[in-house]
Amino acid sequence: MSQSAVEVREVVKRFGDNVVVNGVSLDILTGEFFTMLGPSGSGKTTLLRMIAGFEAPDAGSIFLQGEDVTARPAHLRPVNTVFQDYALFPHMDVVANVEYGLRVRKVARKERRERAQRALDMVQLKGLESRRPAQLSGGQRQRVALARAIVNEPAVLLLDEPLGALDLKLRQEMQVELKAIQRRVGITFIYVTHDQEEAMAMSDRIAIMNGGVIEQIGAPRDVYEHPATPFVARFIGTSNILDRGGKRWSLRPERLRLSLVDAPPTGDDRAPGQIQDVVYLGMMTRYIVHLDSGADLVVVRTNEGSDALSARHAPGDRVMVSWHERDAVVMDHALI
Amino acid sequence: MKRRLLARGGLWLWVWAVLAFLFGPIITIVIFSFDRSNIETLPIRSWTLSWYQVAWHDEQVRQAFVLSIKAACAATVLALLLGSLAAFGVHRARFFGRDTVSLLLVLPIALPGIITGVALNSTFQWAGISLSIWTIIIGHTTFCIVVVYNNVVARLRRTSATLFEASADLGASTSQTFRFVTLPLIATALVSGGLLAFALSFDEVIVTTFTAGAQNTLPIWIFGAIRLGQQLPEVNVVVTAVVVLMLIPIIIAARLTGRDTFSASSTRAPTN
Known part of the structure; x- marks a missing residue:
């Protein structure tokens, strides 16, 4: 009935006296590459964790594909996460890691193998099937984490600063690749980052978060060309904020x-x-x-x-x- | 070059001296267990296996040995259950007084055995529980829990919490996460904690003295036999047998942890 992959309605989350997410509402479209961008402490990761089901909101609700999942535990939600530290199981080899989601859902061994192979193909990790995570480089681990999530064909893929631990060059390569993979599989991506360049490079839309609220949502061009608040103007690129005629200008x-x-005026x-x-x-x-x-x-x-x-x-x-x-x-x- | 050789030689000498210091007494006992004389003097004039025969047929030794094994096994199983459950509880939950609970759990190992022994003894008497193998097991479990708890809690602390989240995220129920992720990750901690608990229980004397009834565990029998001084050769035999038996779990433990070290150190991180 609804076009939305994820709907967030008036969600509030507190840790003690600290309001981390303060009444956020969002509509994320199916197939969209959606980025939540903000400095640390802006509430973006907490919001992602609430969509994944690791944290329960104190108020408000979360819908996945039109269904209210606010009270549903993480393992029953049709979403998968790529964690910042990858969270690969150290006692399993690459294939076992990638197959894990299928294994716990009782998918037959043969189908498991095939799907895992396809996922490993997609992230270009063929030939490393029997390595342990400790025997992989950071970039390879990142790819395993991605394959492990994608293999389940989730409705929504959540990515929590997945490129944060990689060096700049690899990060830029992975940005291009992530975007290509997203187009290919057509899965809705929700990407959390504090890196505005990364957000600009990959996203269909960006939500800029600050202090637990969303300051602006829009396509990269929109938020750059028409920043709604001084915070957005400064956070996306650099900007001169000028007070003129009782208004604030960027x-x-x-x-x-x-x-x-002394040059002649140009109008x-x-x-x-x-x-x-x-x-x-x-x-x-x-x-x-x-x-x-x-x-x-x-x-x-x-x-x-x-x-x-x-x-x-x-x-x-x-x-x-x-x-x-x-x-x-x-x-x-x-x-x- | 010469100095390096000398230094290396000195180092070897030192290593052997330390090893001799550690294992000399044990080797002495093993050697004397083959001595026909029951007065321990060197050189040994006549070798024999007869003391082994004596010990093998000694009903007291047999009973003590069986009791020790039974008590150690039971205490280890109880300690594994309770210790790991306590570790999960303290690690996962955030509740008021959590640090206090953690300290209280570890306290029994810091308490002198004699205090634990006396306290248990009075409690059993007050509650009207007669001393038996079960009171021994309860007594041993109090300090065996600690080593299991410590091992498991340390492992859990070193394990990234996101691993459990990742498992749930991939669709695993709580019991599946426990089976496929938690248990394999703490397995070696459980094995080493269990072996340590078994060893602690097997050679415990003080707490056992206060919690054992008429029965003797092996250490108590050895203690008594040495005091009486009549059965020294038999004690040597028993100790030798125990050393050999104890080698088995130690080798297993070393193999298990050795595999861990191997896979960690053989890391060849290729760059892409």
């Missing part, structure tokens, strides 16, 4: 331009200031501009060969910062 550093202070919004700092970063240069109105702005310019201007500005120079009107985004609940 200005992305790469949308700002610098010109000489864009502009503000005069003085260059305070210039940081050369190879692909781009970052300028800190102190506006005459008192605020500091971060301006980023790519170092294109034709951009002679970038070489000209130096600390102490008077400049004009300008931007298109459409690049200044008013934020909804401007908390001052």
Whole structure:
């Protein structure tokens, strides 16, 4: 009846006096790659654990495929989890780990083997079937954990910072691969991370969480281009928050331009200031501009060969910062 | 080069000295168990197996041995059950006074045996329970629980809690998780705890003195025989037999834990 894979309704979770999740509601669509993004302590992992069934909400309810599972124990929910520490069974080899979910559900041995083989194929782990987890590298363990979850063909796959322990290069490779696997199997993925780049790279939609509430939900482009709150503006990429005309505005550093202070006006919004700092970063240069109105702005310019201007500005120079009107985004609940 | 050789030689000497210190007395007893004379003097003039025959046919020794084995087995089984259950309880649950309970569980091993013995003895008398093999078993279980509990709780603490969550997440019921994950993970802890409990019970003297009725366990018989001084050669034989018997569980335990060490140390972590 419903299109939703997961519905979270007004869920509250407290640990002692600490309200970790504070009345969160969510609708996650079938087949979606949905990411819950936030700093540590934002409640994203707790929310994931409540969907998995490891924690019970103090209030509110959780629906999986339209069914209320709030009171259902973890082992009876059609979801599987890839844990941050992988949680591979150390006394079982790779195949036994991958087959575990099928074995406890009494799937026949032959079918078990076939499905495990297919899952191991998908994560490119053929030939390592009889290794123990202790004999695998971090990246291989991560793949076993993924295969062990996917082999059960769950309605929803929950991933708790699964790439957190890998080095940057491997992490970026796995991002591409995870997304490809998700497209192939068509399973709904709920991905928890504190890494905004990771979230941007893989997600269909992102929920940005802070202090136990969701600040904004949207596609990567939406949340970047139209951050709803100063928190989102700062957490996704970098942003200049400017108070003007009684409103709060977000200005992305790469949308700002610098010109000489006596250049003719172009019709864009502009503000005069003085260059305070210039940081050369190879692909781009970052300028800190102190506006005459008192605020500091971060301006980023790519170092294109034709951009002679970038070489000209130096600390102490008077400049004009300008931007298109459409690049200044008013934020909804401007908390001052 | 020379100095290194010397250092190595010295080290070997030292190792042998320590081994001699540890095992000398045991070897002495084994040697004298073959001595025909019942006064222990060197050199041994005449070798014999006759003391073995004497001990084998000694009804007292037989009864004491059987009683010791029975009591040790029963105490070990009880300790495995109660000790591991207590470990699960303390590890899993978060309740008020949990640390106190944990301390109280470990306390019996710190208490001098004589206190445990006297306390049990008065309790049995007060409750009108006559001393029998069952009172011995109860007495031994009090300290055997501790070694099992300690072993299992230490293993559980070193085991990541997410393993149990992962099992449930993959669809395993509580009993399946116990069978497929918990039990295999604590198996070696149970074996080593059980062997230790068995050994503790088998050679216990003090608590047994207060909880045994008319029957003798093997250590009590040995204790009595040495005091009387008449049956020294037979004591040597019994001790030798016990040492040989005890080697079996020790070898099994070493094999079991050895397999663990092997699989952990043979880790070849290939990079991908």
